[in-house]
Amino acid sequence: xxxxxxxxxxxxxxxxxxxxxxxxxxxxxxxxxxxxxxxxxxxxxxxxxxxxxxxxxxxxxxxxxxxxxxxxxxxxxxxxxxxxxxxxxxxxxxxxxxxxxxxxxxxxxxxxxxxxxxxxxxxxxxxxxxxxxxxxxxxxxxxxxxxxxxxxxxxxxxxxxxxxxxxxxxxxxxxxxxxxxxxxxxxxxxxxxxxxxxxxxxxxxxxxxxxxxxxxxxxxxxxxxxxxxxxxxxxxxxxxxxxxxxxxxxxxxxxxxxxxxxxxxxxxxxxxxxxxxxxxxxxxxxxxxxxxxx
Amino acid sequence: xxxxxxxxxxxxxxxxxxxxxxxxxxxxxxxxxxxxxxxxxxxxxxxxxxxxxxxxxxxxxxxxxxxxxxxxxxxxxxxxxxxxxxxxxxxxxxxxxxxxxxxxxxxxxxxxxxxxxxxxxxxxxxxxxxxxxxxxxxxxxxxxxxxxxxxxxxxxxxxxxxxxxxxxxxxxxxxxxxxxxxxxxxxxxxxxxxxxxxxxxxxxxxxxxxxxxxxxxxxxxxxxxxxxxxxxxxxxxxxxxxxxxxxxxxxxxxxxxxxxxxxxxxxxxxxxxxxxxxxxxxxxxxxxxxxxxxxxxxxxxxxxxxxxxxxxxxxxxxxxxxxxxxxxxxxxxxxxxxxxxxxxxxxxxxxxxxxxxxxxxxxxxxxxxxxxxxxxxxxxxxxxxxxxxxxxxxxxxxxxxxxxxxxxxxxxxxxxxxxxx
Numbered sequence: 001x002x003x004x005x006x007x008x009x010x011x012x013x014x015x016x017x018x019x020x021x022x023x024x025x026x027x028x029x030x031x032x033x034x035x036x037x038x039x040x041x042x043x044x045x046x047x048x049x050x051x052x053x054x055x056x057x058x059x060x061x062x063x064x065x066x067x068x069x070x071x072x073x074x075x076x077x078x079x080x081x082x083x084x085x086x087x088x089x090x091x092x093x094x095x096x097x098x099x100x101x102x103x104x105x106x107x108x109x110x111x112x113x114x115x116x117x118x119x120x121x122x123x124x125x126x127x128x129x130x131x132x133x134x135x136x137x138x139x140x141x142x143x144x145x146x147x148x149x150x151x152x153x154x155x156x157x158x159x160x161x162x163x164x165x166x167x168x169x170x171x172x173x174x175x176x177x178x179x180x181x182x183x184x185x186x187x188x189x190x191x192x193x194x195x196x197x198x199x200x201x202x203x204x205x206x207x208x209x210x211x212x213x214x215x216x217x218x219x220x221x222x223x224x225x226x227x228x229x230x231x232x233x234x235x236x237x238x239x240x241x242x243x244x245x246x247x248x249x250x251x252x253x254x255x256x257x258x259x260x261x262x263x264x265x266x267x268x269x270x271x272x273x274x275x276x277x278x279x280x281x282x283x284x285x286x287x288x289x290x291x292x293x294x
Numbered sequence: 295x296x297x298x299x300x301x302x303x304x305x306x307x308x309x310x311x312x313x314x315x316x317x318x319x320x321x322x323x324x325x326x327x328x329x330x331x332x333x334x335x336x337x338x339x340x341x342x343x344x345x346x347x348x349x350x351x352x353x354x355x356x357x358x359x360x361x362x363x364x365x366x367x368x369x370x371x372x373x374x375x376x377x378x379x380x381x382x383x384x385x386x387x388x389x390x391x392x393x394x395x396x397x398x399x400x401x402x403x404x405x406x407x408x409x410x411x412x413x414x415x416x417x418x419x420x421x422x423x424x425x426x427x428x429x430x431x432x433x434x435x436x437x438x439x440x441x442x443x444x445x446x447x448x449x450x451x452x453x454x455x456x457x458x459x460x461x462x463x464x465x466x467x468x469x470x471x472x473x474x475x476x477x478x479x480x481x482x483x484x485x486x487x488x489x490x491x492x493x494x495x496x497x498x499x500x501x502x503x504x505x506x507x508x509x510x511x512x513x514x515x516x517x518x519x520x521x522x523x524x525x526x527x528x529x530x531x532x533x534x535x536x537x538x539x540x541x542x543x544x545x546x547x548x549x550x551x552x553x554x555x556x557x558x559x560x561x562x563x564x565x566x567x568x569x570x571x572x573x574x575x576x577x578x579x580x581x582x583x584x585x586x587x588x589x590x591x592x593x594x595x596x597x598x599x600x601x602x603x604x605x606x607x608x609x610x611x612x613x614x615x616x617x618x619x620x621x622x623x624x625x626x627x628x629x630x631x632x633x634x635x636x637x638x639x640x641x642x643x644x645x646x647x648x649x650x651x652x653x654x655x656x657x658x659x660x661x662x663x664x665x666x667x668x669x670x671x672x673x674x675x676x677x678x679x680x681x682x683x684x685x686x687x688x689x690x691x692x693x694x695x696x697x698x699x700x701x702x703x704x705x706x707x708x709x710x711x712x713x714x715x
Contacts, residue, residue: 043543087533088409095406106404110543116352116534130667137659145652182602182664182672186609186679189660193613196653197620204645228616228623235565235619236612239558243608246554248547250342254605 001223003271004215004278010271014160021167030170033177036124038117039083042091044098045108049075058097062090071249077110079249085116127181131162131188138192146199149280154195157265157273161191164264165257174256183257190236191265194229195273201225202274214281218274226270233266298703305700308693312579315586333589338384339400340600340674343548345541346382346400347408351531353393362392368528370395373412394534405538413531420463421482428466428481433459435502437519442507449515451491451506460502467504470495491518551604558608559585562615570622572712576697577618577690584614584689591681600674610682613657617690621646622713629710635702638713643695650691654683 003010034041052068055078059066066082080094095109135155142151162184169176201221209217237259244255322332341348351373357365366389373395377385386398402408420428436454441447455463470479479494483506493506506518563581566574588607592599599607625642633641658680665676701707 045542088406088413088536092406106406107540107542109405109538110540112405112536112538114533114536116532119350119535126667130663133667134660134663137663138656141656141659178672179602182668182675185660185664185668186606186675189657189679190609190613192656192660193616193653196656197649200649200652224627225623228619231565231569231619231623232612232616235562235615236609238561238565239555239608239612240605242558242561243551243554243605246550246557248543248550248601251547251551251554251601251605254602258605258609 003222004218004275007275018163018167021170025170031173031175033175035115035178036120038085038115040086041113042080043111045077150199153273153276157268160268161264165260168260179254180257187261194269214278218278301703312583336593338598340598341400342601343544344400345539345544347402347405347538348398350396350535352534353529355529365528419484429459439515439519449510449512451519453504455502464500467495468498555608573622580689580694587685597677598674602675603678606675606678614686617650
């Protein structure tokens with residue numbers, strides 16, 4: 001298969017995706033969840049489906065600019081989301097209003113989440129820090145086991161995956177929350193795993209294919225590992241997609257970025273990581289040539 | 295023939311062990327005095343699955359350094375005491391960063407009440423037998439453990455009151471010391487409606503210094519001193535983050551995740567069987583063992599299973615298959631290169647091993663970072679992921695190899711078509 005020859009196409013596709021995502025993010029803004037902006041979420045079991053307006057009649061009494069979403073299997077629950085940071089007492093007052101109107105018991109207060117305004121920036125700072133540390137650790141390990149160029153190519157593929165996932169979130173305006181952070185870190189671990197399998201084969205083939213060019217070696221290695229790459233991503237996606245379809249809301253928030261990330265990770269380990277390595281190797285070889293001529 | 299018989303026995307034994315680990319995991323076991331609960335019952339569940347509350351409280355104070363540490367320790371003690379009264383099974387209270395305290399209350403039924411109980415100002419009171427309140431916590435300046443030299447260095451708790459408290463205390467002790475009936479001499483020290491000490495007053499205490507004596511151990515005395523010191527919450531607390539999950543939602547999440555996991559695993563089983571045939575079947579058997587090992591290890595380590603943890607577990611099943619996929623693809627290649635079945639299997643395993651180790655170690659690096667920097671449920675996810683990686687290396691490499699070699703020793707299974715060649 002001629003993968004490396006079409007590097008420009010693959011890079012172009014990825015760059016286009018990332019640029020569009022970042023532009024959308026810049027102009028329309030990211031749909032940040034309450035864990036990043038600060039705010040409150042309450043989930044209440046009403047026992048019947050009520051309209052959004054009906055729920056808003058109650059929340060507006062508390063001067064809340066709240067989003068109302070239906071939840072539960074039969075849409076008998078509502079989720080109230082607001083950027084206002086409500087304390088325990090205020091949350092209880094709102095629940096009590098629903099409780100009175102719909103004859104609820106305390107058990108119907110299914111869930112409440114509240115984030116102070118300062119928490120969001122801390123979560124993102126910690127997330128960024130952990131991604132940098134994880135990437136540095138992987139770079140060290142790959143440089144030690146393979147070579148530095150493999151390490152850098154692998155890390156670029158990783159950054160690519162993270163950016164593509166973020167771009168998908170921006171383009172489709174999916175709410176971003178702290179599950180996304182954990183999911184991205186998982187993708188980082190998973191996608192490098194994929195890349196290593198290809199690199200490992202390149203390392204092995206270099207020994208057997210002495211005279212072949214770097215491009216040929218990479219193409220051959222990608223082809224040899226292709227069914228493995230596809231099958232592994234497929235089995236992982238089978239489980240995660242099932243989880244997404246059947247899981248509750250909070251597990252869906254976790255599964256969605258994993259689905260996006262695993263698919264992207266499979267793509268990048270084939271179409272991004274190895275081509276980068278080839279380009280760098282060839283550049284180095286040619287540079288060496290010119291030097292001996294001059 | 296004798297060789298073959300031994301192999302049949304070995305194979306059956308391995309299969310029996312794997313089946314037993316799974317069946318006991320699902321249904322539990324009870325033989326005489328030995329009782330093993332099913333995994334579902336023995337697994338420690340995070341509060342997102344069990345229901346419960348966690349709240350992060352921030353102290354409103356400008357204090358720094360040792361002063362801040364003192365305030366935070368006192369606050370933590372007050373909260374611990376209140377939480378203990380709730381009688382929950384595994385509460386967890388930790389200082390987080392500088393000014394924050396994270397309180398986790400798995401199984402708390404009424405979130406709102408629990409948060410209120412933690413945040414309210416504690417009432418420390420000294421009460422006379424007639425019910426009259428003599429002093430309150432705000433009038434105690436300090437309480438610390440002292441050792442009474444003349445009573446063989448028994449630990450007691452010394453109180454220091456402010457001037458207002460000292461005056462009230464002097465009047466009350468004068469009155470109680472003069473009483474003749476022992477019951478009239480008792481001054482009750484009450485914290486949050488709970489009598490923590492009821493000493494009898496012997497003499498009038500004029501200087502605002504009182505001693506609570508009793509047969510305390512050092513630990514008890516320190517605890518008492520801490521409680522009295524901490525009786526009045528030293529600082530106002532604000533909720534910075536809360537998550538309250540009702541028990542119904544938790545159980546619902548757990549059930550749905552188990553269903554999703556089961557269906558996901560069955561799909562993976564079918565895929566492996568259809569695509570890789572006999573090796574696929576062996577990978578499926580190894581996968582059953584893998585799932586039991588991960589779950590039983592979590593039970594043994596008393597690790598907490600959280601919702602992201604379930605996602606991690608299900609994800610790791612997909613990844614566990616990966617090691618087998620790498621090996622089987624390798625075996626197929628070797629078969630295509632014209633090697634014999636036995637040689638292909640050996641080459642497949644040995645060549646795939648470095649790939650599997652290298653790719654898994656990079657994932658371990660990610661899991662370690664997650665564990666270090668994540669909080670609560672995310673930590674749970676990292677633990678599950680790590681246990682999963684190590685278990686999958688064992689089952690995919692060691693167990694599959696043994697099984698595959700046993701299968702190959704039987705003539706029936708020696709057709710290379712069964713291996714996808």
